[in-house]
Amino acid sequence: xxxxxxxxxxxxxxxxxxxxxxxxxxxxxxxxxxxxxxxxxxxxxxxxxxxxxxxxxxxxxxxxxxxxxxxxxxxxxxxxxxxxxxxxxxxxxxxxxxxxxxxxxxxxxxxxxxxxxxxxxxxxxxxxxxxxxxxxxxxxxxxxxxx
Amino acid sequence: xxxxxxxxxxxxxxxxxxxxxxxxxxxxxxxxxxxxxxxxxxxxxxxxxxxxxxxxxxxxxxxxxxxxxxxxxxxxxxxxxxxxxxxxxxxxxxxxxxxxxxxxxxxxxxxxxxxxxxxxxxxxxxxxxxxxxxxxxxxxxxxxxxxxxxxxxxxxxxxxxxxxxxxxxxxxxxxxxxxxxxxxxxxxxxxxxxxxxxxxxxxxxxxxxxxxxxxxxxxxxxxxxxxxxxxxxxxxxxxxxxxxxxxxxxxxxxxxxxxxxxxxxxxxxxxxxxxxxxxxxxxxxxxxxxxxxxxxxxxxxxxxxxxxxxxxxxxxxxxxxxxxxxxxxxxxxxxxxxxxxxxxxxxxxxxxxxxxxxxxxxxxxxxxxxxxxxxxxxxxxxxxxxxxxxxxxxxxxxxxxxxxxxxxxxxxxxxxxxxxxxxxxxxxxxxxxxxxxxxxxxxxxxxxxxxxxxxxxxxxxxxxxxxxxxxxxxxxxxxxxxxxxxxxxxxxxxxxxxxxxxxxxxxxxxxxxxxxxxxxxxxxxxxxxxxxxxxxxxxxxxxxxxxxxxx
Numbered sequence: 001x002x003x004x005x006x007x008x009x010x011x012x013x014x015x016x017x018x019x020x021x022x023x024x025x026x027x028x029x030x031x032x033x034x035x036x037x038x039x040x041x042x043x044x045x046x047x048x049x050x051x052x053x054x055x056x057x058x059x060x061x062x063x064x065x066x067x068x069x070x071x072x073x074x075x076x077x078x079x080x081x082x083x084x085x086x087x088x089x090x091x092x093x094x095x096x097x098x099x100x101x102x103x104x105x106x107x108x109x110x111x112x113x114x115x116x117x118x119x120x121x122x123x124x125x126x127x128x129x130x131x132x133x134x135x136x137x138x139x140x141x142x143x144x145x146x147x
Numbered sequence: 148x149x150x151x152x153x154x155x156x157x158x159x160x161x162x163x164x165x166x167x168x169x170x171x172x173x174x175x176x177x178x179x180x181x182x183x184x185x186x187x188x189x190x191x192x193x194x195x196x197x198x199x200x201x202x203x204x205x206x207x208x209x210x211x212x213x214x215x216x217x218x219x220x221x222x223x224x225x226x227x228x229x230x231x232x233x234x235x236x237x238x239x240x241x242x243x244x245x246x247x248x249x250x251x252x253x254x255x256x257x258x259x260x261x262x263x264x265x266x267x268x269x270x271x272x273x274x275x276x277x278x279x280x281x282x283x284x285x286x287x288x289x290x291x292x293x294x295x296x297x298x299x300x301x302x303x304x305x306x307x308x309x310x311x312x313x314x315x316x317x318x319x320x321x322x323x324x325x326x327x328x329x330x331x332x333x334x335x336x337x338x339x340x341x342x343x344x345x346x347x348x349x350x351x352x353x354x355x356x357x358x359x360x361x362x363x364x365x366x367x368x369x370x371x372x373x374x375x376x377x378x379x380x381x382x383x384x385x386x387x388x389x390x391x392x393x394x395x396x397x398x399x400x401x402x403x404x405x406x407x408x409x410x411x412x413x414x415x416x417x418x419x420x421x422x423x424x425x426x427x428x429x430x431x432x433x434x435x436x437x438x439x440x441x442x443x444x445x446x447x448x449x450x451x452x453x454x455x456x457x458x459x460x461x462x463x464x465x466x467x468x469x470x471x472x473x474x475x476x477x478x479x480x481x482x483x484x485x486x487x488x489x490x491x492x493x494x495x496x497x498x499x500x501x502x503x504x505x506x507x508x509x510x511x512x513x514x515x516x517x518x519x520x521x522x523x524x525x526x527x528x529x530x531x532x533x534x535x536x537x538x539x540x541x542x543x544x545x546x547x548x549x550x551x552x553x554x555x556x557x558x559x560x561x562x563x564x565x566x567x568x569x570x571x572x573x574x575x576x577x578x579x580x581x582x583x584x585x586x587x588x589x590x591x592x593x594x595x596x597x598x599x600x601x602x603x604x605x606x607x608x609x610x611x612x613x614x615x616x617x618x619x620x621x622x623x624x625x626x627x628x629x630x631x632x633x634x635x636x637x638x639x640x641x642x643x644x645x646x647x648x649x650x651x652x653x654x655x656x657x658x659x660x661x662x663x664x665x666x667x668x669x670x671x672x673x674x675x676x677x678x679x680x681x682x683x684x685x686x687x688x689x690x691x692x693x694x695x696x697x698x
Binding site: 035 | 183185186187190220222223224225226227238239242243244245246247248250251
């Protein structure tokens with residue numbers, strides 16, 4: 001059912017999210033990001049958790065970053081809210097609460113409805129490997145933002 | 148409703164598919180499910196009972212992936228699976244994929260203990276808590292980074308490599324390429340404190356296997372290392388990069404003087420290839436060649452540490468003093484007869500001042516010398532390696548004993564040297580002293596070299612033998628009497644130097660003196676001085692006399 005979005009077809013939100021859930025459970029992708037519902041009972045499919053494995057040869061290597069993703073009612077037309085739970089020092093991420101600034105991350109700033117949670121996570125991971133981020137000093141491992 | 152794991156079913160994994168999983172309607176029966184475990188590199192399938200706990204799952208995984216269970220981190224649907232959870236709890240069913248991250252023990256993120264070696268980091272946060280780890284930890288560093296081992300901590304901050312050996316080579320390259328960085332590093336108090344501990348340095352150096360090989364080949368190095376004085380001086384020099392450059396320059400120049408000896412250039416070249424190659428190889432393994440350079444220059448540190456940290460603008464030290472001592476003693480390998488022969492000849496030092504001056508001039512014009520210099524300037528590594536050669540070391544020892552060099556580095560001397568009028572005045576004094584020497588030899592105490600040569604470019608110093616020298620050399624930086632020293636040394640130099648070659652300036656210039664007299668210059672003394680200064684050229688002497696009259 002409407003697995004591929006044609007240019008004019010608007011896929012209902014829940015369908016999209018279900019699809020993404022399935023992908024998250026099946027581990028589609030290269031295994032460096034993972035996502036799933038925060039609460040399996042969540043009928044609205046709004047709250048998601050994501051996980052990014054720090055890319056090798058960067059300062060993030062060997063660390064696992066946990067994120068919270070919130071897909072609002074307008075998803076996928078509107079981008080989701082993304083927040084790091086694990087403390088991280090990275091451009092575009094608010095250092096006090098871990099909120100990812102939608103204007104700083106290109107996929108969020110120029111969101112397309114063909115994008116997905118996977119795309120967001122993978123993009124964040126790719127940014128970790130960028131020159132400007134890959135060497136930033138990081139807080140000790142295991143710390144989380146308080147809110 | 149009984150969709151079998153084709154998970155386009157309802158997203159309530161706890162309810163629907165779990166019950167629908169088994170073909171039978173008995174959810175209690177533990178069904179074996181196949182779960183794929185995926186790492187960034189590998190993928191394996193595991194068959195486990197569906198009600199197993201995460202802990203059990205991890206145990207199965209650890210066998211297959213050959214890791215400890217506590218190294219495994221399992222992630223499913225964006226959540227980390229804790230050991231006490233069950234697979235069902237997270238909704239892991241047949242055919243689904245779980246992500247695995249294997250934490251490696253050696254995490255060079257600047258977090259963990261030994262390998263980060265943050266003892267010497269310049270920079271900041273993440274590694275500074277570890278920077279308290281004593282320098283001794285660097286000894287246990289299996290990679291033996293040597294003198295700047297502490298900088299490995301920089302990995303988490305400044306360099307992209309987190310693998311330790313990569314890091315080491317990266318550091319080396321970066322540091323070799325960037326002297327400014329080197330300077331910064333040297334100025335870091337941690338590094339300096341580490342460097343100031345000779346025992347530590349020795350251990351560090353010895354710990355490196357290449358160094359050990361080198362020591363086997365050249366036992367002198369081990370002597371060096373074991374001598375605490377030398378080590379200390381070495382480290383002082385190493386700490387001060389300006390001083391180090393200064394040292395290198397001196398040594399370089401001293402080396403160049405070897406050119407002047409007949410056959411010396413060939414001997415030099417041979418020495419280089421014999422010694423330079425293994426040194427080069429070893430030094431390139433070793434970080435930055437620093438320990439070598441400092442080792443090589445250590446023996447001259449006696450003179451180096453005394454003078455202030457000003458640049459030595461003086462062109463050349465005495466060409467004769469170093470070669471005799473070194474050529475005979477230093478060569479570990481191919482000492483040629485020319486070497487020892489030249490040693491003998493140049494050990495006959497008296498009266499060589501002028502010859503030295505000429506040699507100095509000719510040295511730079513030797514094409515071989517120029518190519519050597521060019522090579523050296525193009526490849527700073529070369530200098531370092533050269534410096535570390537054993538023969539250099541003994542040469543440096545003799546250089547350090549050379550009082551003249553110390554004198555040279557006296558800042559007053561230097562400023563005097565660079566002032567042309569001062570030089571001229573000095574020359575005039577010389578001439579006067581020469582006259583004095585010939586006319587009243589009783590006034591001259593003894594023979595020692597002085598910084599300004601007799602006739603020459605003001606560079607070369609005379610031969611070594613000295614009695615009064617120690618008193619002068621012990622205080623090259625003393626404010627008390629640079630002038631006195633000058634005069635004394637000049638007197639001696641002139642006396643010593645001029646005795647053989649200018650038996651009697653009066654006699655030499657007898658004819659010219661008479662001419663000057665006839666022209667009306669009646670001041671015999673002044674005439675003589677002028678003639679001496681101009682070397683017997685009447686016209687020039689006249690101009691001198693005329694020029695000095697109004698003043």
